[in-house]
Amino acid sequence: MKSEFLIGTRGSKLAIYQAELVKTKLEQVFPLLRFTLVRIKTSGDMIRHSTPDPFSTKRVYTREIEEALEKKEIDIAVHSAKDLAVELPKGLVIAAVLEREDSRDCLVSREGKKLSELPLGARIGTSSIRRRLQLLRLNPDLVIEEIRGNVDTRVRKLEEGIVDALVLAYAGLKRLGLTQVATEIFSEEKFYPAPCQGAIVVETRENDAETREMLHPLNHRESAFQVACERAFLRRLEGGCQLPCGISTHLEGKGEKLRASGILFSLDGSQHVEAKIEAVPENPEGIGLRLAEEILEKGGGLIIQRMR
Numbered sequence: 001m002k003s004e005f006l007i008g009t010r011g012s013k014l015a016i017y018q019a020e021l022v023k024t025k026l027e028q029v030f031p032l033l034r035f036t037l038v039r040i041k042t043s044g045d046m047i048r049h050s051t052p053d054p055f056s057t058k059r060v061y062t063r064e065i066e067e068a069l070e071k072k073e074i075d076i077a078v079h080s081a082k083d084l085a086v087e088l089p090k091g092l093v094i095a096a097v098l099e100r101e102d103s104r105d106c107l108v109s110r111e112g113k114k115l116s117e118l119p120l121g122a123r124i125g126t127s128s129i130r131r132r133l134q135l136l137r138l139n140p141d142l143v144i145e146e147i148r149g150n151v152d153t154r155v156r157k158l159e160e161g162i163v164d165a166l167v168l169a170y171a172g173l174k175r176l177g178l179t180q181v182a183t184e185i186f187s188e189e190k191f192y193p194a195p196c197q198g199a200i201v202v203e204t205r206e207n208d209a210e211t212r213e214m215l216h217p218l219n220h221r222e223s224a225f226q227v228a229c230e231r232a233f234l235r236r237l238e239g240g241c242q243l244p245c246g247i248s249t250h251l252e253g254k255g256e257k258l259r260a261s262g263i264l265f266s267l268d269g270s271q272h273v274e275a276k277i278e279a280v281p282e283n284p285e286g287i288g289l290r291l292a293e294e295i296l297e298k299g300g301g302l303i304i305q306r307m308r
Helices: 014-029 061-069 127-138 152-157 170-175 209-218 219-234 284-306
Strands: 006-009 033-037 077-078 092-097 103-109 123-125 144-145 165-169 200-204 243-254 257-265 272-279
Touching: 006 014, 006 061, 014 033, 014 077, 014 152, 014 170, 014 200, 014 209, 033 209, 061 077, 061 092, 061 209, 103 152, 103 170, 103 284, 123 152, 127 144, 127 243, 127 257, 152 165, 165 170, 200 209, 219 243, 219 257, 219 284, 243 284, 257 284, 272 284
Parallel strands: 006 033, 006 077, 123 144, 123 165
Antiparallel strands: 077 200, 092 200, 103 165, 243 257, 257 272
16 A cells, blocks of 8 residues: 555645545544645635526636546545535545534624524625526525625625525535524525535546545545535536535435425526425435426426527
8 A cells, every 4th residue: 555645636725625524534444654735726716706607517617626536636535525426536535524513504794693694785795596596596685796706705795795695505614614604594494505515525537446435434425415415406407506406315214214305496587496305215316316307397408408
């Protein structure tokens, strides 16, 4: 076995936290090996303004890291699962999914108000189509402002008064020790999370059996099941990370039953289709595909066609 392994990651504070988490877990299992972080700037880190494409799979936050993996410049890549394209580059695989953090979205408002307490015309910052449409569904009088950047940058813009509130992934705040800034955590029934939100995945080369075996102890079975299901759901809808859809999956009991619910919005928010299923959790991809098929059959297919 090699004595040193290089772990590729983006350079944001949250990305470094996630990579350090993987590094620490590996050091606990393999104390005689050395693990080193390699910070890689991605094209997504340099985007300031863009027109969101619901079907884009350009891998803006993963491409450069995956290219380094393909070139063997790193051995392992750590990503937020929702940043991964639904089809991985040939020769790369997800080798482990860490135990999933909270998948919900939350509101962070400058005056500590909940969504229902915000004044008429309150400005809420988000660059996500999914979040924008769900916010307007709950309160059509809101003004949605596009706001980009890492968590620290967004919170700073909130403090500067550029917006009155933000919607962020609660998992990111938990990992950064910032849960105190959350003023409301949305229930998944009220505000659907993005596919794979809150999950960290570890990617490596398919033919690197040594590294794949080393990563196996980090894999959390239930979380890996959810990620596989939710990625299959998004893949069947042919969407990228900006497709206005959401999904919630929960394993109940001791994993004997999976409950999954999903939603797809039209781009203007005038239409949406929801579906729910319960299944024995034997084939996660199959369950995700079934849920997506139900949405497509109930009118989602027409929504997708109009988007294109």
